[in-house]
Amino acid sequence: MGVVFERPKSLTQQKFHYCPGCHHGIIHRLVAEVLDELGLQDRTIAIASVGCSVFAYDYFDVDAIQAAHGRAPAVATGVKRSRPESIVFTYQGDGDLASIGAAEIIHAAARGENITVIFVNNAIYGMTGGQMAPTTLVGQETTTSPQGRNPKNAGYPIRMSEMLATLPGASYIARTSVHDPKHVRETKKAIKEAFQVQVEGKGFSLVEVLSACPTNWHMTPVESLEWIKNEMIAYYPLGKFKSAEEAK
Amino acid sequence: MAKVSFREELCKGCELCKQACPKGIIEMGSHINAMGYHPAQVTDMSKCIGCAFCAWMCPDVVITVEKEGKA
Amino acid sequence: MSKVLMKGNEAIGEAAIKAGCRYFFGYPITPQSELPEYLSRRLPQVGGVYLQAESEVAAINMVYGAASTGARVMTSSSSPGISLKQEGISYLAGSELPCVIVNIMRGGPGLGGIQPSQSDYFQATKGGGHGDYRLLVLAPASVQEIVDLVKEGFDLAEKYRIPVMILGDGILGQMMEPVDLGSETTLEAGEKPWAVTGKMGRTKNIINSLYLDPEKLEKHNRHLEKKYLEIKAKETRSELYQTSDAEIVVAAYGMIARVAKAAVDMAREEGIRAGVFRPITLWPYPEKELNQAAAQAKAVLTVEMSLGQMVEDVRLSLNGRLPVEFYGRVGGMVPTARAVYEEIKRLAKTYGEVK
Numbered sequence: 001m002g003v004v005f006e007r008p009k010s011l012t013q014q015k016f017h018y019c020p021g022c023h024h025g026i027i028h029r030l031v032a033e034v035l036d037e038l039g040l041q042d043r044t045i046a047i048a049s050v051g052c053s054v055f056a057y058d059y060f061d062v063d064a065i066q067a068a069h070g071r072a073p074a075v076a077t078g079v080k081r082s083r084p085e086s087i088v089f090t091y092q093g094d095g096d097l098a099s100i101g102a103a104e105i106i107h108a109a110a111r112g113e114n115i116t117v118i119f120v121n122n123a124i125y126g127m128t129g130g131q132m133a134p135t136t137l138v139g140q141e142t143t144t145s146p147q148g149r150n151p152k153n154a155g156y157p158i159r160m161s162e163m164l165a166t167l168p169g170a171s172y173i174a175r176t177s178v179h180d181p182k183h184v185r186e187t188k189k190a191i192k193e194a195f196q197v198q199v200e201g202k203g204f205s206l207v208e209v210l211s212a213c214p215t216n217w218h219m220t221p222v223e224s225l226e227w228i229k230n231e232m233i234a235y236y237p238l239g240k241f242k243s244a245e246e247a248k
Numbered sequence: 249m250a251k252v253s254f255r256e257e258l259c260k261g262c263e264l265c266k267q268a269c270p271k272g273i274i275e276m277g278s279h280i281n282a283m284g285y286h287p288a289q290v291t292d293m294s295k296c297i298g299c300a301f302c303a304w305m306c307p308d309v310v311i312t313v314e315k316e317g318k319a
Numbered sequence: 320m321s322k323v324l325m326k327g328n329e330a331i332g333e334a335a336i337k338a339g340c341r342y343f344f345g346y347p348i349t350p351q352s353e354l355p356e357y358l359s360r361r362l363p364q365v366g367g368v369y370l371q372a373e374s375e376v377a378a379i380n381m382v383y384g385a386a387s388t389g390a391r392v393m394t395s396s397s398s399p400g401i402s403l404k405q406e407g408i409s410y411l412a413g414s415e416l417p418c419v420i421v422n423i424m425r426g427g428p429g430l431g432g433i434q435p436s437q438s439d440y441f442q443a444t445k446g447g448g449h450g451d452y453r454l455l456v457l458a459p460a461s462v463q464e465i466v467d468l469v470k471e472g473f474d475l476a477e478k479y480r481i482p483v484m485i486l487g488d489g490i491l492g493q494m495m496e497p498v499d500l501g502s503e504t505t506l507e508a509g510e511k512p513w514a515v516t517g518k519m520g521r522t523k524n525i526i527n528s529l530y531l532d533p534e535k536l537e538k539h540n541r542h543l544e545k546k547y548l549e550i551k552a553k554e555t556r557s558e559l560y561q562t563s564d565a566e567i568v569v570a571a572y573g574m575i576a577r578v579a580k581a582a583v584d585m586a587r588e589e590g591i592r593a594g595v596f597r598p599i600t601l602w603p604y605p606e607k608e609l610n611q612a613a614a615q616a617k618a619v620l621t622v623e624m625s626l627g628q629m630v631e632d633v634r635l636s637l638n639g640r641l642p643v644e645f646y647g648r649v650g651g652m653v654p655t656a657r658a659v660y661e662e663i664k665r666l667a668k669t670y671g672e673v674k
């Protein structure tokens with residue numbers, strides 16, 4: 001019998017600290033599988049952000065940097081500009097990327113920085129206990145929108161991928177989900193394409209992954225899958241907003 | 249012939265594997281592991297087709313899948 | 320080496336290049352824009368990278384990234400921009416990353432003005448960002464000293480894995496003086512085993528300032544403290560001018576020390592035994608050197624372009640041994656030698672033996 005599935009090399013043996021059913025673990029594994037398959041482990045520098053995934057530096061078996069909240073794209077820029085031969089990726093949550101780090105992500109994309117961004121959108125601030133995020137859906141209850149997000153005072157959720165795709169500097173932008181095995185495969189394919197764009201020096205690549213936070217959504221992990229499928233995808237359509245072929 | 253094995257000590261009992269299995273052969277064990285979760289297990293291995301859907305969905309990289317005829 | 324005439328801000332840039340710095344991340348702000356402008360021209364000529372960031376916040380985080388890879392890297396700004404960099408500076412200190420940060424101070428608070436000032440002394444020396452940390456703060460007083468301290472700053476930053484700040488003011492940045500740029504620093508490859516470069520077979524390196532376990536964080540804090548104590552013991556720098564017999568010692572740094580020297584010369588002509596103590600390192604503060612300089616003194620006058628910031632370190636250093644008075648101008652106004660001389664005279668009358 002041959003192994004058809006096993007733990008990727010680019011993950012350390014460290015046990016994830018994530019809650020049961022949290023999709024951060026799936027997304028970590030997919031990134032590690034891609035690094036293995038493209039043979040990038042030795043060349044890669046990971047930039048962890050602030051959020052539940054802050055310990056990503058312990059989980060990926062690659063050189064890593066922990067960045068301040070929202071600043072990972074700027075840190076990645078400093079790394080890539082001083083070591084263009086390295087493969088550099090950031091791993092950021094939606095609060096990190098779409099709120100406090102909005103300027104950093106937009107300008108990294110605008111400059112066409114040759115980096116890869118893994119953007120984990122769970123529509124909430126997970127680490128701090130379930131507050132409203134810039135990506136929280138209208139009507140979604142959080143600890144700071146107890147009546148549900150009301151656009152009259154909290155505005156509307158931001159579709160980062162669509163927004164970033166308007167920038168000529170962005171080469172590859174896709175939104176995927178991991179709510180079932182088919183979509184997990186598609187997410188891996190997108191992550192692989194994104195890293196390939198970087199390997200080929202084609203510029204800025206980003207994969208937004210819709211991701212469950214069962215704990216702060218107050219759902220079981222299995223119910224969370226349904227919520228992604230029915231609610232999140234309705235507002236955040238999956239797809240490629242900029243493709244590798246379009247990338248100059 | 250296919251075989252899945254679980255690193256039971258890593259399992260958080262989230263049931264995503266169980267939800268994903270097309271053969272419905274994954275159940276949660278009645279015992280608890282060191283972390284206090286009911287770990288996932290396969291009831292009838294002979295029905296496993298080695299599709300690895302369970303492993304694809306597992307957030308904690310608990311599952312290894314082996315299959316006849318794969319090298 | 321022959322001398323060249325250079326503006327202070329440009330000399331910082333050329334000195335950085337001589338020191339082997341090839342990466343600069345900045346954001347425009349008066350009165351230091353000549354520095355990024357100069358480097359945007361020069362760095363590409365030497366195979367380096369100049370990048371204009373979207374903000375000072377981004378710039379300092381780019382510095383954090385480049386420093387993580389072991390590169391010699393610099394950023395510069397002026398007061399409001401330095402406020403924005405504080406988050407990154409705290410992370411650099413926590414993660415023990417070497418770099419050089421230039422602050423060409425202007426008046427504040429808020430948007431303040433664009434004229435010279437020394438009102439960021441507290442921010443630079445007492446930790447403008449969060450957490451228990453220190454920067455090594457160097458305060459040049461001439462264009463030549465800019466060159467020397469920028470070069471030394473990079474070496475100190477790497478020796479101690481600490482961010483170094485060059486603290487100057489708008490006068491120094493704009494002033495032209497002849498300088499000897501000296502020789503090029505030769506950097507040895509592979510002397511930073513901690514840097515992230517891709518793991519290439521070795522065990523992974525991590526650049527990090529997060530320690531959730533309080534025991535581990537305390538250990539990290541103690542480790543930083545040990546380093547800071549070593550720097551305090553070994554790296555103070557100062558200049559003494561006419562202090563050996565001085566009754567009145569004027570404490571001043573940067574450009575204002577030059578004003579103080581002129582005032583001391585005037586006082587000496589009047590028979591007042593005055594001298595100047597000029598700290599070159601603002602952190603660590605040269606406490607011992609100040610006490611030596613003031614060995615014969617009856618009083619110390621601190622002169623600053625602020626409402627009185629360094630004066631607190633002067634008082635702490637002297638620990639109540641001598642009266643310490645303060646004279647300052649603010650808002651971009653510069654103390655004149657005449658005004659400082661009048662203050663020296665007043666102190667000599669109040670505290671001195673002569674007259």
Ligand SMILES: Cc1ncc(C[n+]2csc(CCOP(=O)(O)OP(=O)(O)O)c2C)c(N)n1
Pocket residue numbers: 050051052053069092093094095096097120122124125126127128133
């Ligand atoms: C400057 C700063 N502000 C606030 C925080 C507190 N904080 C930590 S994580 C976080 C939100 C993270 O949410 P997200 O990026 O969506 O990641 P998730 O935990 O949901 O994966 C916040 C606000 C911080 N660490 N630093």
Ligand code: SF4
Pocket residue numbers: 017018019021022023024052122126127212213214215216
């Ligand atoms: S709080 Fe949410 S995002 Fe954070 S680990 Fe738990 S489930 Fe995942």
Ligand code: SF4
Pocket residue numbers: 250252268269270271272273274290295296297298299300301302303313
């Ligand atoms: S490999 Fe497929 S059939 Fe076998 S247990 Fe996993 S999901 Fe079920």
Ligand code: SF4
Pocket residue numbers: 021254258259260261262263264265266287288305306307308309310311
């Ligand atoms: S998906 Fe993984 S962690 Fe969740 S129950 Fe199955 S084996 Fe356990």
Ligand SMILES: [Mg+2]
Pocket residue numbers: 051093094095120121122123124125126133
């Ligand atoms: Mg989130």
